[in-house]
Amino acid sequence: MWRGIMPHMNDELTRAARTYRDAVTEEDAAKDALAAAKRRREQAAQQVAASRGPLAELIVTKAREGMRQVDILTAIEHVYTRETVRRICRAAGVEPRG
Numbered sequence: 001m002w003r004g005i006m007p008h009m010n011d012e013l014t015r016a017a018r019t020y021r022d023a024v025t026e027e028d029a030a031k032d033a034l035a036a037a038k039r040r041r042e043q044a045a046q047q048v049a050a051s052r053g054p055l056a057e058l059i060v061t062k063a064r065e066g067m068r069q070v071d072i073l074t075a076i077e078h079v080y081t082r083e084t085v086r087r088i089c090r091a092a093g094v095e096p097r098g
Helices: 007-064 069-075 082-091
Strands: none
Touching: 007 069, 007 082, 069 082
């Protein structure tokens, strides 16, 4: 008995619907991953901001104690450039040594 729909047309429709559903599922997963990455990035940015001040204070303290700039750079494992260390020190009124 014929019901008005050819089987191959029904299969084609089902495949198209499944392809669409899979694409929506993939998009939702990507959105969730993006949101999680954004949260991690915001947390990391907060950690950077929170750790920047104490590092600068210690750089200035060591410069005031007479530590050479090259030794400061070695101690901080070059996370800042020479120029950045100079700027930090000068902003605090300290002229860095060599």
